[in-house]
Amino acid sequence: MSQSLLYHAFGVREGYEYLKTGYVEGRVEFHLGVKEEALVCPKCGTGPAMRRGKRWRRIRTVPIGLKPVVLVAEVPRCQCRQCGHGFEVAPLLPRATRTTRTGSPTTPAS
Numbered sequence: 001m002s003q004s005l006l007y008h009a010f011g012v013r014e015g016y017e018y019l020k021t022g023y024v025e026g027r028v029e030f031h032l033g034v035k036e037e038a039l040v041c042p043k044c045g046t047g048p049a050m051r052r053g054k055r056w057r058r059i060r061t062v063p064i065g066l067k068p069v070v071l072v073a074e075v076p077r078c079q080c081r082q083c084g085h086g087f088e089v090a091p092l093l094p095r096a097t098r099t100t101r102t103g104s105p106t107t108p109a110s
């Protein structure tokens, strides 16, 4: 799986980098990390901030054939080196219903 395929097929945009693919119970799960340069303090604009932990968001996206596809995206918890502000970074990810204009399957897997 290439990063550019993730960009073009699943609408994954700047701010993320591809980590790995998992195959779980018939699902395909693409794991995405947030790039260091996206860790910018929303308060004072300084970056990159220090990482203080993370959680993971799971987003169902368009299926590959009959296999459901889930984006597993990192949400880093950060603290600004400059002003000490604590924040989470969650670059925008597409919803399945918004990525279906290009002739790919339009029915989200259920």
Ligand SMILES: [Zn+2]
Binding pocket: 041, 042, 043, 044, 045, 046, 080, 081, 082, 083, 084, 085
């Ligand atoms: Zn700051």
